[in-house]
Amino acid sequence: MIRFIPLGGAEEIGASCYYLNLFGTGILLDSGIHPQKVGKDAIPDFDILKDEPLDFVLISHAHQDHIGSLPYLIKRYPHVKVYTTPQTVQIADITLHNAVRILKSRLTEEDGIESYNHQEIDLLLRFVNDFSYNETFNLRGLKHKIHEDIKITFFEAGHILGAASILIEIDNKRIFYTGDINLGTQSIMNGADLPDGKIDILLTETTYGSTDSKKLGTWHSEKLRFAKEANKILAKGGSILIPVFALGKTQEILSVIDDLIESGKMTDSFIYSGGVSKLISNVYDDNRYLVKRNKKNFELKNVPQINFMNITDLNFFRRKPGIVLASSGMMLKDTSSYKLAKYWLNQVNFAIYVVGYMDVDTPGYIIENAKKDDKIIFDDPLKPTKVKCDINRFYFTAHSKREELLGIIKKLKPQKVVLLHGEKESIDWMGSLVLSKKLSEKLYAAETNKEIILE
């Protein structure tokens, strides 16, 4: 029997964590943390697994919503074996350490969850099994009597460095988990690879299921629009704030800006960055010949950048205007991008450019949906802030468009499709198209803690 139970990230983009029971062997796909929630609510409900065997964890990529709760999981199930790509291990070595302090501050005693320390992360990462893309390996058993022959292959997912879609083969059944997947090409990352042949069960993300692809444009058209708008601000002596995830978006946008300046399409200007993004950029540089990517000779470290973390007097950005890449990507409270935005909103010649996905209920979402002269509730709930700077939205997406997601289903011809990792409207759009186009025999919308018997 093949059973599937989502522990999180099913009907939302949150703490991705999906349990698969393959003929008695327990596998978790990802172990994420919810980026906005705090305490116990941010972590997948591992209690769902109390009567289930758990033998292996396969991690698709190093974004916090896919790996952030791994240390908690391993504390609770120390015998579990973890598998991922070598690049994800290298990035996790930076991001999991970086998250220790942040997560500790977000847990209270009532949560009843013990936080973890740096030594535990070192230990955890030392025992992770890493396998390169396209290299098929067998899962080897531990605690429970496990099914003897489970084969795993990681495929390039085109989302961020190290990101994998995961093929699981057992008894001639083929299960494919997309993870976060991008078929299109970004500035650095190349599009995803898919397995040859038919798949029996497809577990697919649906992030952009409800987004009209015309709105998303292409990376190329967005890049040109970005240059045109940025030139106007820079010509006025203004600075541009871009909230970005330290992992993935920072590197892609740096590459976009470098291309535009090098090709003379954008005014040469100072570029400000800071925090852990530089360490992550080094991992991108180190792996440039080991993964499928554009511009193999391009190194992020050769893009001149000024560390903004030590700048305390923000009027500095009026004297030395430029483009600031600051995390968090969704401008969560007390992060660099949030603090800078408070200043930016008051500057007439400045601009904030949104370039990535913003969850509803985040400060970034409020900014994304505001325009010059609007009054918004940003910092002080009792005192609206007047938006004096420009606000613009660019679509540099790291996820597949919805037609591309349907294309994956058409190519892999799965008998069964499980839709996950998307808001309700996204899952609904994908579901109705899969049904009307008869793309699979059976269709399921994943729900947290709701078991699906797949075989």
Ligand SMILES: [Zn+2]
């Ligand atoms: Zn991701």
